[in-house]
Amino acid sequence: MDDDWIDLGSADTLAARSLQRHRAGHLEIALTCTNGQFGAIHNNCNHVGGPLGEGTLDGDYVVCPWHQWKFHRVTGIGEPGFEADRVPSYPVKVEAGRVLVNVKSGTARHRAPHKPHPLARPILRAEGPVRVAGISTTAMDPKAPRYSGSDDLLASSLAAAAEQGCETRLIKLNDLKFRSCEGYYSKAARACTWPCSVTQMDPKDELDAIYEALVHWADVIILSTPIRWGQASALYFRMAERLNCIQNQVTTHNRVMIRNKVAAFIIVGGQDNVQGVAGQLLGFFAELGFHFPQFPYIAHSRGWSAEDMENNVRDVRDSKDLHDGAAELARRSIELSERLLRTIPPEHLERGGRKAHAERKRSG
Ligand code: FES
Structure with missing residues (x-):
């Protein structure tokens, strides 16, 4: 047998699976079989290296399991509209009941630029x-909105910011339709991309408003949340999970996207655990790279034994102290932001004890 051809195994056995990842000498390939016709393309997707052999077949196209780019199973050419994109393809033949692939005669990989996402x-x-x-994370029926203490205090913060001459923007998470995080990070660190894999794939997903504000537009974020069973709101957590793509850039590329930005919080609950909620918010936003003003949150709760929510609503709505506190929180945040904006953040931030994924790979 010609040395250039590698024996992959019995044709009958290999034909039993329409798509599989297979080793061929020093290469990993995506081996396909449709109606008895085999095809072989390189296993690594052109996007960020997803394992094509672990994907699915859509007609004659292999669909990458990470973000669904498609490549022809025999030619390696991208799906219609992306024909300039191609992964290497390899000649395959069946002889004496064995499948043979020639990895030395593969076509060249070609990455065609895809239109980058605006983010x-x-x-x-x-x-x-x-x-x-301002980011409001409380959920309510938009057709019959109720009073929200956390929203009301956020409005006071934004009004104070506007009085200081700042530009302000209010984003209500409840108004956005967005998918939950689908755990791309759990497929592989680099499968969780910036912009978010879901955002890039799904034009109907509206969390780009949050990404735009956090990463590009805002200098200060003031996030408000109710306390729900001792935690921040469920909407907050749905958003937070989707922000993994910002933190993950630090992990995979040593790229700190949040620089010289300030975060502060407003926490309002009928019952307690203010400090537990604040601790979670502070820990998470610190991981993203935000700075905090002194006394970075204001909060209100009437405690575990207070079961009368109507009084809680009245207390927040009518409390001059709390609304003044919300205004002061904004002023402290803006003052810190002004100081930070006068400085140039370092090009590279050392994070002792936590090596970026890329560095770890380099150093073995
Ligand atoms: S589509 Fe293949 S790695 Fe993203």
């Missing part, structure tokens, strides 16, 4: 006054 643009702060984004 993928460089992170450059535009000139102008401090920009403050």
Whole structure:
């Protein structure tokens, strides 16, 4: 047998699976079989290296399991519209009941530029006054909205910011339709991309408003949450999981996307655990790279024994102290932001004890 051909195994056995990942000498390939016709393309997807052999077949196209790019199972050419994109393909033949592949005669890989998502643009702060984004995370029926203490205090913070000459923007998570995080990080660290894999795949997903504010537009984030069973709201956690793609850039590329930005919080609950909620919020936003003003949250709770929510609502709505506190929180955050904006963040941030994925690979 010609040395260039590698024996992959019995044709009958290999034909039993329409798509499989297979080793061929030093290469990993995606081996397909449709109606007895075999095809072999390189296992690594052109996007960020997803394992094509672990994907699915859509007609004659192999669908990458990470973000669903498609390549022809025999030619390796991208799906219609992306024909300039191709992964290597290899000649396959069946002889004496054995499947043989020639990995030395593969076609070349070619990566054609895909139109970048608008969020993928460089992170450059535009000139102008401090920009403050309020993020409301309370859920309610938009057709019959009720009073929300956390929203009301957030409105006071944003009003104070506007009085200071800041640009302000209010984003209500409840108004956005967005998918839950689908755990791309659990497939592989680099499968969780920036912009978020879901955002890039699903034009109907509306969490880009949050990404735009956090990464590009805002200097200050003020996030408000009710306390639900001792935790921040479920909507907050759905958003937080989707923000993994920002933190993951630090892990995979040593790229700190949040620089010189400030976060502060408003926490309102009928019952207690204010400090537990604050601890979670502070820990998470610290992982993203935010700075915090002194006394980075305000909160209200009437305690475990208070079962009368109507009084809680009245207390927040009518409390001058709390609304003044929300305004002061905004002012402290803006003051810190102004100081940070006068500094140039270091090009590279050392994070002792936590090596980026890429560095770990380099150092073996
Ligand atoms: S589509 Fe294949 S790695 Fe993203």
